[in-house]
Amino acid sequence: MRTVRALTTALLAGAALLGPIAVPAVADSATPTPSGGASADAQAGPTEAGTTFRTAAFFRQGQQATAEASTGDYLYWVFPADTGQRPTVTASVTLPESTARHGASTWRIDVYDGLRRRQPCMYGMQSRPAAKEAPTVELSCTLRPVRPWADTWDDDPLPGSYYVRLTVTGLPEEDLGQSFTARVGAVSAEKGGAYVGGGSLAAPLVPSATTEDAAVAGAPSAVEARAPEDGWSSGWWSDRWIWTAVGGVLAALAGVAGYTLTRGSGRPSRVPPAV
Template identity: 75%
Template sequence: MRTARRLFAAVALAGAALLGPAAPAGLADTATPTPSGSAGGAAAEAGPTEAGTSFRTAAFFRQEQQATAQAATGDYLYWAFPADTGQRPTVTATVTLPEASLRHGASAWRIDVYDGLRRRQPCVYGMQSRTAAKEAATVELSCTLRPVRSAADAWSNDPLPGSYFVRLTVTSLPEEDSGQPFSVRVGATSRDLGGAYATDGALAVPLVPGATDPKAVEARAPEDGWSSGWWSDRWLWTAAGGVLAALAGLAGYTLTRGSGRPAHVPPSA
């Protein structure tokens, strides 16, 4: 029985050592939806200072950068940024409105996010549409997407690695306010979920519209490049499960073997 206790202790210690580093990835989805990086931080890297007017002319920026633009109220503005496997991107936009004395009423603003196939992706957190009162100076919008998967069925509409498009527009305002100048700051950050949302398989190439040359695809990649899609912390969980199963089997064998021995009978006087 002493040997069995030692084996069970070894199983517990092995589980704590092997599962400890991988546990945060599995718990990431239950944490607060706000990403660890701040899109409006002082250390944020500067991005483009103009926006595109269509998907084809979208201004490219990388996560943690700040893209800015000045436009006229009523224009559609487009940006694009890369998102990779295991990331859950959050897009933020801060619109600085025209002076209140020049406006005639409230206005409603909206951001939409599309993947590389130009499929609109739903927001699981955030306020992607807001109404700004006539006296408001700014309006802040945000959209947190679902986790990006390495592969998915065509009908699932799941986010896949590649370029993501951000579109900003005003959806409602007094007719007299159309064409007034405004400015906007857009950024994107991600929470890395690791193997919690990893899937088998991977795309041949990330979904980067208009980029057929591998060099062009890499030019639109995240700062540290596209991931291969095969590694995730699921490997740690698999290895830990194998070790624990082996130790549990050894412990069970020892207990069974010990219980089968005849009880010790002291010699008679």
């Protein structure tokens, strides 16, 4: 009975420890959620886009950035992504009236990291054709999870700024210059310790401050200005710490249970006295 009680105590303690930790599995769901608030103000983003990397319009994850431009233009936005996040970038293009267009068109989004390396999409429709009668075209690109560091020869996505470029890659020449409206956003699924490595960058990869920003007294640094709403991760915390602690506790409980079983089985059985 003592052995049974010891095993029952160990199992109950393990269940109590694992119960609250089951939450991280939700982070692996296919539907990413924005890290910011859900208020209308929080969702409002810039209403224009840049035309180069240096002039990219900044927005935060969970916001919707909009812009009006002419077909043939390159539009640029930039948003922050931190360690453990797997960003999904979406773009919706409202096309000109079909009666004004002369044929089908093809649209594309590309995502670049803070070193301006184009990042491949894990999945999503990065490029999509639109028929002449189509009113809109929807694009998406899900990146690989952001890692805290990478080897010099690797091109893993790193924490910092991520640039989004939207443009049309094919259309009749007569349709160049027609106006269109674009809406761009980004949200992340939190992937946590499964993608955390053994190091971290000294600082996130963000564009340097402009001359105008540097001239403003007391202006924040580029890293601070381009940080996520809740700040950059320090790089040392990971949910691996939780699982390591739980594993250590369960190993200790298993050791106690094993010792109890061994001790109980080693005792000589009592032989009833002869009558």
